Amino acid sequence: MAVILGPNRYGKAETRVVRVVRDGGVHHIKDVNVSSALSGDMDEAHLSGDNTAILPTDTQKNTAYAFARKYGVDQIEDFALLLARHYVSSQPAVHHARVEIEEYFWDRIPVQGPSGERHSFVRSGREVRTCVVHHDRDGTTTVLSGLKDLVVLNSTGSEFHGFAVDEYTTLQPVTDRILATEVSAAWRHVSDGSPFGKSYSEVRRCLLEAFAETHSLSLQQTLYAMGKRVLETRGEICEVRLAMPNKHHFPVDLTPFGLDNPDEVFYAADRPYGLIEGAVLDDDAPAARFAWE
Structure with missing residues (x-):
């Protein structure tokens, strides 16, 4: 019997990112949950323990936070595309990136703070917005x-x-x-x-x-x-x-x-x-x- 390695991927699951945009006294919130999974030329990590091709999952978490600061988070599909393209273009061993994002909605409480600011929110309902982006090395x-x-x-x-x-x-x-x-x-x-x-x-x-x-x-x-x-x-x-x-x-x-x-x-x-x-x-x-x- 021959034993071989089958399809595999790895990544960082459920990186919770809350991005606050301060527009003067009016604040805006994006609350998202980001999961990334990478696959490609990285069999040796399984077969021999050689991690040369492995971008740590902790790095993937940090990338989500850094990109939220550098580029903001508007439409979750656009943010997922940004991350997926980054992983494939920056890591030679990564041939395919899958990025999944959930977005949780907040409604603004229509009451001003003590100095007239508008920075209070209430979580709205149970509905969750979702997206999954797949991006391959061939584009x-x-x-x-x-x-x-x-x-x-x-x-x-x-x-x-x-x-x-x-x-x-x-x-x-x-x-x-x-x-x-x-x-x-x-x-x-x-x-x-x-x-x-x-x-x-x-x-x-x-x-x-x-x-x-x-x-x-x-x-x-x-x-x-x-x-x-x-x-x-x-x-x-x-x-x-x-x-x-x-x-x-x-x-x-x-x-x-x-x-x-x-x-x-x-x-x-x-x-x-x-x-x-x-x-x-x-x-x-x-x-x-x-x-x-």
């Missing part, structure tokens, strides 16, 4: 933008019936139910020159509008409608991938208390839950060269 770049933890709910306008039944099926068909989910979405840009900020806002709007406007016969149908709306509306996007758990809401039986329940009182089940995943893509778009993960 090939893929930009994946996205979001996660976007919780949405339709209190009506959802059905589920006509499904397959076997000896273990107990679920009853319904023609009116609550449809709730926590959207994780990623979308692939046609090029690395998109106006990422506007694109993010518009894709998010498309996802929410399609969710609200679709009379759903299944969460699968809603997923496809959301991805389709993005592709039909935003020409800079060629593929959308969605993961949507079905956050079940079940009517509570109030008959033991002499009360009816005309679909007004529910309990939200934590687990188990259905998990619906799928990709919607432009059939004319080039195939993604790099893995989505």
Whole structure:
């Protein structure tokens, strides 16, 4: 039996960077989590312990901090591109860089400080903006933008019936139910020159509008409608991938208390839950060269 080294990469995970921009008495915050992973001509680190080709993960952490100071952090995709290109261009052994960034949102508290300054914020919701950038030595770049933890709910306008039944099926068909989910979405840009900020806002709007406007016969149908709306509306996007758990809401039986329940009182089940995943893509778009993960 021959033993060989397979695909490998290494990097620094979850470098938390908070960048404060002081515009006089008005402050602005960017709160991001940066993870980098490098691969290339570095097999000897595994095979013989020779670290000549290894840029320390601590250096990758420091680079994220230094670049935040030197260049600022505006759109997370642009910051990820900056880091990925730096690693590939500055290190001969690095042939491919993957940079993933999460952004956490803060809302300004509309109250001035004691001297009239505006420097107070409150963390907004659970939604997280995401991106993954892949950059190769040959110049090939893929930009994946996205979001996660976007919780949405339709209190009506959802059905589920006509499904397959076997000896273990107990679920009853319904023609009116609550449809709730926590959207994780990623979308692939046609090029690395998109106006990422506007694109993010518009894709998010498309996802929410399609969710609200679709009379759903299944969460699968809603997923496809959301991805389709993005592709039909935003020409800079060629593929959308969605993961949507079905956050079940079940009517509570109030008959033991002499009360009816005309679909007004529910309990939200934590687990188990259905998990619906799928990709919607432009059939004319080039195939993604790099893995989505």
